[in-house]
Amino acid sequence: MKHGTLIIIIILSLFPLGLMIINSFKDPSQYLVNPIGLMFPLHFENYISSFTYIGPYFFWTFLVIFVGISMNLLTSSIAAYAFSRYRFRGSGIIYTMIIGLMFIPAVLVLFPLYLWNVRLGLKDVYGLMVSYWILGHCFSIFLLTNFFRNIPEELLEAARIDGAGHLTIWWKIVVPLSIPILTTLAIMMLLWIYTNDYVWQYIMSSNTSRKMIPVVVRGLSQSGSGGADLNKGREMAGYVIASVPMLVAFLLASKTFIRGMTSGSIKG
Amino acid sequence: MFVKRNVSKLKNNFRRNNNLTLYFLIAPAFLSLLVWYYYPVAKSFIMSLYSWDGFLSARFIGLSNYKEALTDPDFWMAMRNMLIILIFKLTIPFIIPFLVAELIVSIKSKRTRDLYRTVLIIPMVVPVVVWALMWRNIYDYSNGFLNVFLKYIGLEVLVRNWLNDPATALGAILFISFPFVSSIALLIFSAGIEAIPTSIYDAVKIDGANVFKRLIHIDIPFCIPQFRFLAITSFAGIIADYTAVLLLTQGRPMNRTLVPGYYIYRYSTTDMRYGYSSAVALMLIILILIITFLFQKYMKSETEYYAK
Numbered sequence: 001m002k003h004g005t006l007i008i009i010i011i012l013s014l015f016p017l018g019l020m021i022i023n024s025f026k027d028p029s030q031y032l033v034n035p036i037g038l039m040f041p042l043h044f045e046n047y048i049s050s051f052t053y054i055g056p057y058f059f060w061t062f063l064v065i066f067v068g069i070s071m072n073l074l075t076s077s078i079a080a081y082a083f084s085r086y087r088f089r090g091s092g093i094i095y096t097m098i099i100g101l102m103f104i105p106a107v108l109v110l111f112p113l114y115l116w117n118v119r120l121g122l123k124d125v126y127g128l129m130v131s132y133w134i135l136g137h138c139f140s141i142f143l144l145t146n147f148f149r150n151i152p153e154e155l156l157e158a159a160r161i162d163g164a165g166h167l168t169i170w171w172k173i174v175v176p177l178s179i180p181i182l183t184t185l186a187i188m189m190l191l192w193i194y195t196n197d198y199v200w201q202y203i204m205s206s207n208t209s210r211k212m213i214p215v216v217v218r219g220l221s222q223s224g225s226g227g228a229d230l231n232k233g234r235e236m237a238g239y240v241i242a243s244v245p246m247l248v249a250f251l252l253a254s255k256t257f258i259r260g261m262t263s264g265s266i267k268g
Numbered sequence: 269m270f271v272k273r274n275v276s277k278l279k280n281n282f283r284r285n286n287n288l289t290l291y292f293l294i295a296p297a298f299l300s301l302l303v304w305y306y307y308p309v310a311k312s313f314i315m316s317l318y319s320w321d322g323f324l325s326a327r328f329i330g331l332s333n334y335k336e337a338l339t340d341p342d343f344w345m346a347m348r349n350m351l352i353i354l355i356f357k358l359t360i361p362f363i364i365p366f367l368v369a370e371l372i373v374s375i376k377s378k379r380t381r382d383l384y385r386t387v388l389i390i391p392m393v394v395p396v397v398v399w400a401l402m403w404r405n406i407y408d409y410s411n412g413f414l415n416v417f418l419k420y421i422g423l424e425v426l427v428r429n430w431l432n433d434p435a436t437a438l439g440a441i442l443f444i445s446f447p448f449v450s451s452i453a454l455l456i457f458s459a460g461i462e463a464i465p466t467s468i469y470d471a472v473k474i475d476g477a478n479v480f481k482r483l484i485h486i487d488i489p490f491c492i493p494q495f496r497f498l499a500i501t502s503f504a505g506i507i508a509d510y511t512a513v514l515l516l517t518q519g520r521p522m523n524r525t526l527v528p529g530y531y532i533y534r535y536s537t538t539d540m541r542y543g544y545s546s547a548v549a550l551m552l553i554i555l556i557l558i559i560t561f562l563f564q565k566y567m568k569s570e571t572e573y574y575a576k
Contacts, residue, residue, distance in 0.1 A: 002371055009368060010387055012447040016402040017394065019413060023405075035411050079297040082290045091290075094298055101305070103560050105508035107529055108549045111536040112312035113305070120304075134300045141297060166289050191393070198397045198511050199533075214397040218515070221401055232405065239398045246393040254386050261392065262455045 024236040031232045046237035054216055054238055060125045061194070061213045068132030069189045073182055076137055080144035081170045085156065095145070101138040107199055114203050124208040128201060132193055140185055143263060147181045148174060187260035195246060217242045316547035321540045333547035343548070345523045346531045349438060350507060353527065356442055357506045358499060365453035370487065373461045385458065392451035400515040403444040407431050431517050434524045441512050441525050453498055460494040461487060500563050504556045528552050
């Protein structure tokens with residue numbers, strides 16, 4: 001009874017994905033006859049055709065994700081080290097100015113940001129990697145500052161007595177102790193950039209040659225607009241290709257993903 | 269809430285130090301936000317007093333943009349839709365994950381529990397654009413899953429153009445998260461329920477209370493912090509989000525799916541009225557800040573937010 005209910009809920013949650021996989025093997029006439037069930041022969045060439053279109057953009061997507069996340073972890077963790085251990089003139093207000101941005105959804109101010117990026121010469125994927133680096137600060141610093149506070153003071157004190165400077169302490173003591181939280185944070189940013197953000201990528205890169213996968217996938221459903229050669233099988237193969245990297249990563253590291261999704265949650 | 273708390277912590281427990289190096293440590297993060305975020309946003313708020321196309325011609329018009337927005341029926345339609353979406357998303361996607369979490373936690377074997385949880389959060393890692401476009405295919409009039417299925421089971425009367433029918437369009441937008449088992453809520457609730465001390469359950473069992481009584485008198489009160497946390501962290505995003513509208517309906521039909529975020533988007537892209545769209549954005553941000561403030565004032569608790 002319990003299991004039955006849960007299995008029904010699982011089927012309902014995942015049926016769009018099932019539909020996507022089943023239909024990705026159909027040619028247009030098969031899809032017209034039956035848009036629900038599996039049909040033979042399976043048209044694997046949908047995947048080849050879709051991948052030749054999408055494939056090249058994986059490079060730009062990976063670049064944005066890699067640069068955005070690693071730059072963010074670097075600058076956030078250095079700043080969080082200062083915020084977590086010291087109080088200096090203005091530190092309270094600066095901290096509030098940074099993490100207060102968590103309350104203001106950036107989607108409301110995308111156009112001022114877009115115009116400013118254009119003025120600064122930050123185009124398409126270059127603008128995107130800079131945006132993720134900078135906008136990610138609010139949450140990263142919030143999370144890291146709280147985490148760093150729990151590092152025992154004695155460890156840092158010992159290093160200070162040995163004459164270590166701030167950067168040495170940060171790199172030699174704080175960072176090695178924070179690998180789990182940094183991994184969690186990287187996954188949260190990955191989920192944000194690749195799975196949850198679309199509008200900003202669309203505004204920044206829909207008309208340029210360097211795009212990220214979510215925007216390219218959107219283009220797939222429009223190719224042959226006018227409906228002449230609308231190939232749903234090919235379109236859905238593209239959806240599968242775009243979803244697979246995250247699904248594989250999730251199945252390999254589901255514990256870390258789950259930690260990432262619930263970080264910042266509640267005690268008591 | 270947490271901003272305040274952390275600041276006061278900084279005041280009490282930490283060493284004072286005005287060493288210049290500390291400023292260098294926070295400089296990359298803070299200055300980049302200042303230059304890249306705060307400056308253009310502040311400028312756009314000033315430009316909300318202008319008639320401005322985003323580039324050259326800017327003419328000071330005082331509060332006219334605000335007046336225009338507040339008297340525009342489209343704007344109020346967007347606010348109406350936003351309110352419907354807000355009410356829906358602050359109830360159904362909380363209640364259903366809570367009940368599913370109850371079901372999962374009641375399973376004895378930890379392995380099975382983890383398996384269910386893992387499978388149920390798979391939708392969370394599928395890109396939102398893929399998800400929305402899949403649903404657009406499902407709603408397709410001539411060959412979408414929904415209409416084909418309805419015809420198959422003999423409910424031909426219900427067949428309609430879901431995304432283009434004013435009566436169903438907004439519902440269709442909301443329905444793309446069906447069956448509303450929001451992954452984050454599920455994880456947070458199941459952690460919350462698992463944390464309820466077993467001694468309390470045992471006591472209840474001795475008193476002979478049934479499952480429903482236990483839910484109402486123990487599980488729900490114990491999970492109030494989780495409900496509150498989810499409400500606080502998600503309402504601003506719900507107010508601002510327009511991804512699904514952009515991908516599925518662009519506000520059609522007859523503005524029935526227009527939301528404030530997309531209203532801003534429309535005035536910034538097709539009409540190039542950046543002053544006007546900035547005015548609307550500023551009003552929404554103020555609304556969000558007021559709600560945040562009210563949340564903090566009237567929903568105070570001993571709950572502490574921290575990183576695991």
